[in-house]
Amino acid sequence: MTDRYTRLKSLIAPLRRAMYDFDTSRVCTELAAVSAPDACYRLSHPFGDSIGSEAHFEIAYAPLVQAWPDLERRDYIVIAGTDGDTYDWVGCCGYYTGTFSGPWLDIPPTGHQVHMRFHEFYRFEADRIVECQAIWDIPEVMMQANAWPMAPSLGREWHVPGPVTQDGLTADPYDDETSAATCRHIVDMIEHLQRHPAQGGPEVMQMDRYWHPRMNWYGPSGIGTARGITGFRNLHQIPFLRAMPDRGQATEGIAAHFIGDGKYAAVTGWPNMKQTITGDGWLGIAPGSQAVTLRSLDFWRLENGLIRENWVLIDLLDVFRQLGVDVFQRLREFNKAGNTGRMAIAGGAST
16 A cells, blocks of 8 residues: 555656656646646745746746756655644755756856756645745856856855765655654754854754764855865855854744655755844855845755755845845846857757
8 A cells, every 4th residue: 555655756756757858738737737726836036936837837937948948857856744734745856957048037048958956845735736835046057157146156066966875766665763763863953053153162063963974065056065064064054154143043934844754854944044144244245134034945865874965955046135136137237248149059959
């Protein structure tokens, strides 16, 4: 007998398969079939929210497939679980790819293959999607087009890999005990992270207790990847906490939905963090003592009881928006002298 969470993942499988070769008619059909009529799709900036599968497709996918005519979707993590509010979620982690032959969001085309990470969480009720919370790593596309108009990343920018164990497409029957333990490990780890700096120095985080010494923290483009606890602290955590030392203290108006599935866990929230940019500022933006909310959608993989890999996407474009910085206007200024029209590629992807 198929368990509850394997069944949930099977509900979204036809849509994922349709997006592999991305036949638009089939994608629209499968998206409508799995969505409730009033499903709310929440996407990262600049897309915003839309109601219903048809509006979601027109806002998000129609422009993308026009710019990347051989668009395809590749998932390397698909997990399911129930959060503390008894909501059922399916979390998907992977990337979209295709030939960048036409402009998209005013990002100039390159004529080359391009990739864009995604973290997408689907909340199900009565076998239908009723809500989606999703971040697309648009800055990653800007960087591949040499069009990123903001500060350079401290971490490593690259094509982030899937799990080294290649088991992210969890097909095994759901293991309640292991899944609960994995989720509990992550929640405990975050609780300890939030003790610093309000309750003491770095030692109060007890990072060795939770993280593998060879862990990889795969951050969003604009921050980049960090290797090991030292890399994580120097390339992300220290600049982050210098800019926002009140991290984790505000709880009003935020929510975090944690799920576990075997050795994997994930969290989504729209938003799930709220803090004030002071100190040294962040991402090259001067501090203004302004409160911002963050949408941070994460996946973790445990190995021998420790976090070995952590995939993180933050809606950085929305953070810039809240600070009064229009990244897309800066991008247009940055690329005034470049080619922003459709590229003709002889014998290439059909447009």
